[in-house]
Amino acid sequence: MLSIASNNFNIFATMISVVIIGGGNVSHHLTQAFLDCNKVELKQLYARNINSIIEFQSRVSITDNITLLTDADVYIIAVSDDAIAEVSSQLPHHKLIVHTSGSVPMDTIANRGKKGIFYPLQSFSKNKTVDFSSIPLCIEAENETDFKLLEKLASFISEKVYAISSDQRSKxxxxxxxxxxxxxHMYKIGNDICESYNVPFEVLLPLIKETALKVEEVKPDFAQTGPAKRKDEKTIERHLELLNSNQKEIYQLITKSIQNG
Amino acid sequence: MLSIASNNFNIFATMISVVIIGGGNVSHHLTQAFLDCNKVELKQLYARNINSIIEFQSRVSITDNITLLTDADVYIIAVSDDAIAEVSSQLPHHKLIVHTSGSVPMDTIANRGKKGIFYPLQSFSKNKTVDFSSIPLCIEAENETDFKLLEKLASFISEKVYAISSDQRSKxxxxxxxxxxxxxHMYKIGNDICESYNVPFEVLLPLIKETALKVEEVKPDFAQTGPAKRKDEKTIERHLELLNSNQKEIYQLITKSIQNG
Known part of the structure; x- marks a missing residue:
């Protein structure tokens, strides 16, 4: 254990420095989280369109010129999936480069031996403040030193850090x-049904919330209720009569799937 | 307005008295809510199996003999859908009788002119405490006097009382x-995928919660994101390869439905 502690000391004697690439939602919330935690040296933000990061200019150096990036320990690519390969090829190849995508393989990053993943598993909207500490951060790296660095970096902003392989991440x-x-989309159909019959959708909001919170305590399998589960054919028939053909197809398929367990 | 106020006074000069019929989850939580609010005279609980209501015996009269029900202003039937008609036929026909079901027509109640609905739109588990004040209560009655009585009764235990017709209620x-x-069931499939690839389902819980809370602020239509919405065929193809045939069928159908808007 002593040797690990001493390794940690060497790696983290100074603040971890970071450059963030991208001007979208993930970049926005990551930047906010790093600025708030005070434990990370956020050296620079890059975005193709400077306006998308202009709000941060008083707190961190910003640029729209990718050839002018400053030196940092970690480069975090938070751009659209399709742009990751190309963007990564323009970054310093000897540095640790990670991306934040849930579905793009680590190998897409164009350097050698110092790739990684820094994937926050949450749905972000730019205008909605998020409590980053409760967002799961799934990390991966090609070697243990980089993994430990990412683990440390992640732990500064989130209480939920998971080692997830690229294979697991795709699942x-x-x-x-x-x-x-x-x-x-289930909510959307619920909303459509309400609207077409002049019932306020808000009546369903407490049920939506309770359904989501229930699986924090009970496995979804055991939380399942309703006409499909109890094979209540009379109610199912009545429901099908109220739906349009698209809704009906979905109702029937999910009902069958629930009944087949 | 004065005449309404004076009507109200006549109707509610004394406490509303209630008998609850049933020993399930809805009956349990309704009983709890009425006992807690101190504004309703809960006169009696009936259940076929006395053990299902025995926990309340120190606070309210309980019985398993439906022929021995006491007199009350409102009889609330909270039994399984199929038993509502038969149970209602055994209650005093000149009294206001309501049921708590979401899907059973009001006409199923076997009295004349004094039927009603008292439908709490929530999913209940017996062992989970609920804050009844935030649960929508959908009410309906055959005449205005009874409606006002139910409205008053509902407002004692919930802040969200809606006038919903039987037709609207079925939708x-x-x-x-x-x-x-x-x-x-979407959560269940998510859990199945996680389990089959050794990923902890808990990683998804913050996303589940955020998705549910988002539609409190944004219409589901506008909250929609993901590969289906952005017609990202590459990701969709990759996903389909990871699914079993049942999951695949559901994935394809919902993707199509999202894309058709």
Whole structure:
């Protein structure tokens, strides 16, 4: 244990310095989190469009010229998935370069031996403040030194740091599509039904919240209720009559899936 | 306005007295809410199986003999949907009788001219304490006097009282299936994917919570993100390869539905 402690000391004797690449939601909230934690030297922000990061100019150096990046321990790429490869090829190859995407393989980064992942598993909106400390940060690196550095960096802004391999991350990402994107589509259909029958959608909000909070305590399997689960064909028939053809198709498929367990 | 105030005075000069029929989750939480609010005279609880209500015996009269019910202003039937008709036929026909179901028509109640609905739109678990004040109560009655009585009764335990017709309620119920039962099934698939690849499901919990809370501020339509929404076929293809045939069928159908708006 002593040797680990001494390693840590060598690595973290000085503040970890960071450059963030990107002007979107993830970049915005990461920047905010690093600035707030006071334990990270955020050296520079880069964005193709300077206006997307202009709000931070009084607190950190900003640039729209990728050839003028300053030196840092970690370069965090928070750009759209398709741009990661190209952006990474313009960064200093001997430095630790990580991206923040849930679905792009680590190998997409164009340097050798110092790649990594720094993936915050949350859905961000620019205008909505987030408490970064509760957001899971999934990290990965090609070697242990870099992993420890990322682990340390992540622990400064989040209480939930997970070692997740690229393979696991790709599965996590598809799981996230179900619990986030597809769940939101269930809300959308609920909203459509309410609107078409003049019922305020807000009536459903407490139920939506309770459903989400329930799985923090009970596995989704055990939390399942409703006509599908109890094979209440009479209610299912009544429901199908109220739906349009698209809604009906989804209702039938998910009902079947619930019943097949 | 004066005449309404004076009507109110006549109706509510004394406490509203209530008998609750049923020993399940809804009955349990309703009983708790009425006992806590101190503004309702909860006269009696009935359940076929006395053990299901025995916990309340020190605070309210309980019985398992439906022929021995005491007199009350309102009889609230909180039994399974299929039992509502039969139970209601055994209650005093000249009294206001309401049920708590989301999907059963008001007409199922077997009295004349004094039927009503008292539907708390929430998913209850017996062991989980709920804050009833935030639960929407959807009420309906056959005449205005009874409606006002139910409105008053509902307002004692909930801050969210809605006048919802039987027709609207049936639509609300199918919408609730989407945002509760089907959403929970999305969580279940997310959990299955995590388990099959050894990723802890808890990593997804903050995302689940954020997704639910987001629609309190943004309409689901505008909250939609993800590969389906942005027509990211590359990611969709990668995702489909990771899913079993049932998950794949659901992924494809919901993706199509999101894309068709």
């Amino acid at each position: 996590l990402h598809v799981a996230a599509v179900f619990v986030n994107n597809f769940t939101n | 609300l119920h199918v919408a609730a299936v989407f945002v509760n039962n089907f959403t929970n």
